[in-house]
Amino acid sequence: MEHGAKVRARYFAALHPSVCMVYFVAAIGLTLACSHPAAAALSLAGGTAFSILLRGGKETANTYKFVLPMFLLIAIGNPLFNHRGATMLFMLFDQWITLEAISYGLVSACTLSAIIVWFACYQQVMTSDKFLYLFGNVAPNTALLITMTLRFIPKLKKDAADIAAAETMLNGRPQRLTQKLGAVMRRLSVLLTMSMEAAVETADSMRARGYGEARRTTFHLFRFDTRSAAIMAAVLSLAAVCTTGRIYGYGCMEFYPRIYAPDADAGGIAMLAAFAAVMFMGAILEMKEAAVWRSCGLTE
Secondary structure, rough: OOOOOOOOOOOOHHHOOHHHHHHHOOOOOOOOOOOHHHHHHHHHHHHHHHHHHHHHHHHHHHHHHHHHHHHHHHHHHHHHOOOOOOEEEEEOOOOOEEEEHOOOOOOOHHHHHHHHHHHHHHHHHHOHHHHHHHHHHHHHHHHHHHHHHHHHHHHHHHHHHHHHHHHHHHHOOOOOOHHHHHHHHHHHHHHHHHHHHHHHHHHHHHHHOOOHHHHHOOOOOOOOOOHHHHHHHHHHHHHHHHHHHHHHOOOOOOOOOOEEEEOOOOOHHHHHHHHHHHHHHHHHHHHHHHHHHOOOOOOO
């Protein structure tokens, strides 16, 4: 880091790993459990805000380059292939398009998009050392396998880009179709070889260091301080309210054969309020932390 560079610490980076894990389990689990348009929209909005604050607008936009096509595919594909529902709107290709199928497709697309965004936030916060800190002693082999798997796709993308750049520098850009196919096959072969070598080297290195043989220590000294305890209590309390409401039928909408949602009484409003608090807690805490650092003149 250059001398005099201004930085800003992330709020979640200072929390105990168990708090971060519980928060993401609550956010993703509640998103999956609640089949309701309001819940899906709240989860997507909260996850997107959290992602922008954690990863920046550019990285979040890159995530949405994948999320938006998938959203459209599900939202459009469901009414085209699923013709259930009592409210028939119009015919397309001799098949009825129903309001229920359109609504279910939109909610499903929004829910899946929210989950992808939340997992992007999870990858930013729950680094491999934090994951191994939590599960390295309980299930060392499984924890290492999951950690390697989570790093696999980003590493593959980076390695593929490096291989393509190196081959372009050596041989130039392929012009004919046969040359392009040959280049793709060579790059794929090199990429698979590099991936297998990296996996074997990682496994041998961890085994040589005694990983999994005894109770493991960590180079990070995570402390479960008062702030972590307060956030943990808040997340568990809000998640308990949402879970109780879900058990009593709130936060869920029936789409077939007709759209039906429970009445918006006090219980439903309380559950949605708790749900919104969970989804926006990460963004609010990060915004609060950013405001504190800005007041001290330390910004990114």
